[in-house]
Amino acid sequence: MNTYGIQELAKPYIEYDMIRNHTDLPDFPELRTKLLFAFLGRNGTEAGKQEVYALATSLVQMALETHDLVPVTNVAKGKAESRSRQLKVLAGDYFSARFYQLLAQAGQIEMVGLLSQAVCDVNRMKMNFYTLVKQLKMTADEYIQQSANIRSQLFLSFTRSMEGVSQRLWPGILQGFAKCELLAEEIFRIESLQNIRGSWAYWHIMQAGTREEKKLLQAEESDPSRIKAILHKYNISSQLYHMLDAQVRTVWDQIRQLESEPFVEELFKIGEPITRYLKTQKVLLEEL
Structure with missing residues (x-):
């Protein structure tokens, strides 16, 4: 398996006609996933674990970013928008469930805990981010730095593996x-x-x-x-x-x-x- 195979492995989990036809999903975190896969391999992680870690992390990232696309208001303008909103919620939940399943089946319970803690950290960072946005206190530099931090947090869970x-x-x-x-x-x-x-x-x-x-x-x-x-x-x-x-x-x-x-x-x-x-x-x- 090379760094270019993870996205192919993720396709069965993220490419469902019902979702693709009726709502939008975020882009697959391709560069960050390839980077994680490469660093894990460089630092001696077993091939099987390397693959599962990268795939599971990409699915959690997809889950978080899919939920970010859900409109803040429950008011939908029509049936299509209502369906799109519901599918975003369900898709994000599904990606999260598959992450748990993948790591549990591989016996990687400790990594479930690490990534779950990282999800909590991401949500805390997002709350701070949205507070600055709501108060119009965000600066352009802070926007770039905080957005990059949020995108990186899950993947940073593996720092101690290096x-x-x-x-x-x-x-x-x-x-x-x-x-x-x-x-x-x-x-x-x-x-x-x-x-x-x-x-x-x-x-x-x-x-x-x-x-x-x-x-x-x-x-x-x-x-x-x-x-x-x-x-x-x-x-x-x-x-x-x-x-x-x-x-x-x-x-x-x-x-x-x-x-x-x-x-x-x-x-x-x-x-x-x-x-x-x-x-x-x-x-x-x-x-x-």
Whole structure:
């Protein structure tokens, strides 16, 4: 089994027609899962445990992120939206149940406890995050850091399974990859003008924008052309690109500190989608 097989193993658990046809699911946490699988293998975890740990953790992550997509209000506009909401709840619960089952069948009861504690930690972190959001006290930098921490917490449960330089570098490399994923998503959000509210661009403009611009961003419905003009005024695309570029360089420097050249190459290969995306964004920015 290599790092590219975990997502295939997860498909029987997450690809149900009923769910896919009637609601949206979050993306599979591919980079973080591959990274965990690679580090576990590097640190001598048995192949069977390595596979189960990575698969179970990815399912818990999917469960948490699926529940995050459930609308805060119970009021649905129609039958389709009501069904979508119900399926998100059920899908998240199902992914959680499969995580327990996988680890229990493998006799990994201790890991059930560790991941369960990590879930509690994630929920606590989310409460702090949402409190800052509700009070409009979130800064753009805090948004990136806290979001990356939340995305990384489950995977950090395995830190004690590692040794030496791997154990020391694992948290930074993991969070670095999480920030890269997040920044790539933020670039897509502003390019497509989808879900601008609550994004990095939103919090940046809430810090630096005029009173009128802030009101426009907070409005339930806004003129897309005006939003686009504000994003252009503050060079949001360019800022996010440079943040992603800097983050990739930081992660690559951390990876190069590892002692095994084959392992370094393996991690660079895992990060190739980020590198390709970064090059694409550079071309697009140069054309503007």
